[in-house]
Amino acid sequence: MASRVSIPTDAVDELHKALSVLSRTVTHILQDRAVEEALGVGISYSKVQVLRLLSRRGGQTSSQIARFLGIRRPSVTQITDALVRAGWITCRVGKQDGRESIHKLSDEGRRRFNVVRRQQRHLLRNTMRLADKRDVERWTTTLHSIAGFLARSDQGFKEYCLQCGAHADGTCVLIGGDADCPFLRRRDPKLTANTRGPR
Numbered sequence: 001m002a003s004r005v006s007i008p009t010d011a012v013d014e015l016h017k018a019l020s021v022l023s024r025t026v027t028h029i030l031q032d033r034a035v036e037e038a039l040g041v042g043i044s045y046s047k048v049q050v051l052r053l054l055s056r057r058g059g060q061t062s063s064q065i066a067r068f069l070g071i072r073r074p075s076v077t078q079i080t081d082a083l084v085r086a087g088w089i090t091c092r093v094g095k096q097d098g099r100e101s102i103h104k105l106s107d108e109g110r111r112r113f114n115v116v117r118r119q120q121r122h123l124l125r126n127t128m129r130l131a132d133k134r135d136v137e138r139w140t141t142t143l144h145s146i147a148g149f150l151a152r153s154d155q156g157f158k159e160y161c162l163q164c165g166a167h168a169d170g171t172c173v174l175i176g177g178d179a180d181c182p183f184l185r186r187r188d189p190k191l192t193a194n195t196r197g198p199r
Contacts, residue, residue, distance in 0.1 A: 051105065059104045061103070062103070
């Protein structure tokens with residue numbers, strides 16, 4: 001149960017500011033700059049996440065991508081159409097359900113995504129070299145802790161996909177989060193079309 005101890009507004013505002021600065025810095029360095037440096041052109045975070053998802057989980061339907069990104073299917077169509085035109089993903093009609101398209105990473109898309117991932121890892125390694133090893137270990141523990149406590153402050157997090165399925169270890173990125181999601185379950189073609197996941 002949450003403590004009823006009074007917390008000064010200044011402390012709340014300072015934490016919010018620190019988290020906002022961290023969020024904007026991560027977005028700018030690891031998303032915008034890393035992608036542009038790796039590819040020579042900027043692409044949206046959503047497109048990178050689709051490439052990451054397809055790299056990690058293989059072929060996905062438009063509905064699965066929509067659930068994963070937390071957006072509606074028309075928006076998914078815009079994203080996937082752009083990636084198909086770029087030659088980074090392929091699209092074919094599903095065998096089980098002719099109304100669903102299956103999206104897969106093309107060889108070029110896999111190459112491009114791997115270049116982005118290498119650039120992000122390079123930037124993080126540089127960051128880690130600048131810090132003491134013990135600091136880095138504390139960062140990871142602290143960030144997991146903050147994410148967990150922040151999520152628990154709002155019960156809505158149980159219905160929000162944090163996109164863990166697109167990360168290398170395939171585990172829920174939110175410690176204490178709802179790990180019962182369609183991207184962590186064993187793949188069963190019969191269940192795929194009817195699976196309702198986090199929104």
